[in-house]
Amino acid sequence: MAHTEPTDDGVPDGLLGWCPVANMSRETVRGEGGPDIQHGTKHFRAGTLLWIPPVRWDPGHQRWRAVGRHRGNGGRYVNMVVRADDLENFRVKGVYSEALVRGLNGHGHDPAAPRTMQDPWTLERAQKWADARNHRGERAFFVDGNRRVLPGVSVPDPPPAEFEVDGETLYLVSHGQWGVQYSRRPRPVERLPGS
Structure with a gap:
């Protein structure tokens, strides 16, 4: 367990970076011929905490890349593209896990620097992004x-x-x-x- 006590500069000890997060919605809507209500998605359970890395490529159509613990693979982090409408409760959390850093970095992860986030969010930028998602119509x-x-x-x-x-x-x-x-x-x- 990483220590999270603030250091002299106010940054928690062990912090590797900041990242916006959201939860998978309790109910997701699918279906072309009419609404099909599901609990979560095929890959993520309802309520799963998803980490949103900075956009390096745009999957389009209100979809974002997200990193979270997959519903069926023993709790390992996976990278998936999710629909923005399937996410709720946006906020910012600190990253403390090397496994999470590896997931957020994706293919750009450098094994020689396992604790280094590629293209990291700043706290201010991540908070502004999360606030904008929570206050939209x-x-x-x-x-x-x-x-x-x-x-x-x-x-x-x-x-x-x-x-x-x-x-x-x-x-x-x-x-x-x-x-x-x-x-x-x-x-x-x-x-x-x-x-």
């Missing part, structure tokens, strides 16, 4: 036909019942575990018996 989805993300559109929580995008009014269909979903058609008004 919810992504909005368009559900007429196939479900798709409205590019560049995020809505506050609670989401508005309707809003305008490119001169077109969109109406709230649902807000819940499948995200915020909008349609071109307003929701039908439910009639109560006897009214």
Whole structure:
């Protein structure tokens, strides 16, 4: 166990670097023909702590490289690309493990310098990145036909019942575990018996 007492310069003893982290969401949504709710993903259990290394290459489509303990390989760290929507609770943690450094460095890891992080986060940069992920609005989805993300559109929580995008009014269909979903058609008004 590494000692974490601050040294004279205020840095915990044994600290190898800083890194933003997040947890795998309790429920993840999959499925083209309709929502398929899962607990975690194929590779990571719900709640798994994932470390987000600085971007060296962009996997695109709101996906990030993440390092975490795989659900089925004896607790070793693995590198995977995960969907940003499947992560929650962003924050910053200190890195103290050489095994974690090896995972964060990926193919660029230098065995001659096992405690050296390649392209490390600064504490300030990591905190700013994590704060931005926690304070963003919810992504909005368009559900007429196939479900798709409205590019560049995020809505506050609670989401508005309707809003305008490119001169077109969109109406709230649902807000819940499948995200915020909008349609071109307003929701039908439910009639109560006897009214």
